[in-house]
Amino acid sequence: MILIEHTCISDDIEDQLFVCDLDKCKGACCVEGDSGAPLDKDELEILDKIYPMVEPYLSEAGKSVIAKEGTYTTDWEGDYVTPVIDGRECAYAIYDKRGILKCGIEEAFNDGKIDYKKPISCHLYPIRVTKYEQYHALNYDRWQICSDACVLGQELGVPVYKFLKEPLIRAYGPKWYKQLTQEIDDRQQARQSDGEKSKK
Known part of the structure; x- marks a missing residue:
């Protein structure tokens, strides 16, 4: 280490x-898993603030879930995560013309609408960060x-x-x-x- x-x-x-190969995986990390993307506490206020600029990029299903659950929610362990659609893809995920899942937040960022690219847990993947009181542990997630x-x-x-x-x-x-x-x-x-x- x-x-x-x-x-x-x-x-x-x-x-x-x-190296991510979106042509083959189709953005599977946005749909697979037990819950939404992990969020840091300081990202919660950011999601609330940028949502009006991000909303036009999202699917109707994603917007519906966020309207019901909010811009963030908690998982079974009580950790903050992004909402998901019917237990599947992230509410912020959108399909492009090739059927590849992309991040609606990142699309808004790429268009210059916001200055926040996407949740840091998504940006860092396949690194997962576990935060302890004295240090952060960075591990590769297989x-x-x-x-x-x-x-x-x-x-x-x-x-x-x-x-x-x-x-x-x-x-x-x-x-x-x-x-x-x-x-x-x-x-x-x-x-x-x-x-x-x-x-x-």
């Missing part, structure tokens, strides 16, 4: 290769629906921490990310050096 400031980062985030992303990551040679550069900087800042990449570079150089010594 890697320790930086108040974060504990799993080795998988360095080692696993991953999920069968992302098998195509693993294949594409292997083909392109892109590790999780590079694929998720933007959301990691959003969550922890550019200085933290620079420390992460430096730590990983140092570890890889050390392993390479050890491997060369063992061959002698």
Whole structure:
């Protein structure tokens, strides 16, 4: 594991290769799972504030659920999550012409309507963050629906921490990310050096 400031980062985030392949998975992470997308407490007010700008992008079913449940709700553990439609897709998810699920919040962001891209838990996936009193634990989440992303990551040679550069900087800042990449570079150089010594 890697320790930086108040974060504990799993080795998988360095080692696993991953690049989303929406043409194959069709945005399955927006529909599969036990509940909606996890939300931080500071995101609740944001969702309430931006909803008038996001609403035009959503499906009628999504708007109906949000009208009944609100812009956020809680799951069976009492954690804040996005509402879902009939226990399936996120209320903020929309289908494009190719049948791929996309985020209505992100579409509003891309059009310059809002300055909030999407819930940080969605942006960071497949990294899941568990927040403890003294530190955050960052772990790679293995999920069968992302098998195509693993294949594409292997083909392109892109590790999780590079694929998720933007959301990691959003969550922890550019200085933290620079420390992460430096730590990983140092570890890889050390392993390479050890491997060369063992061959002698």
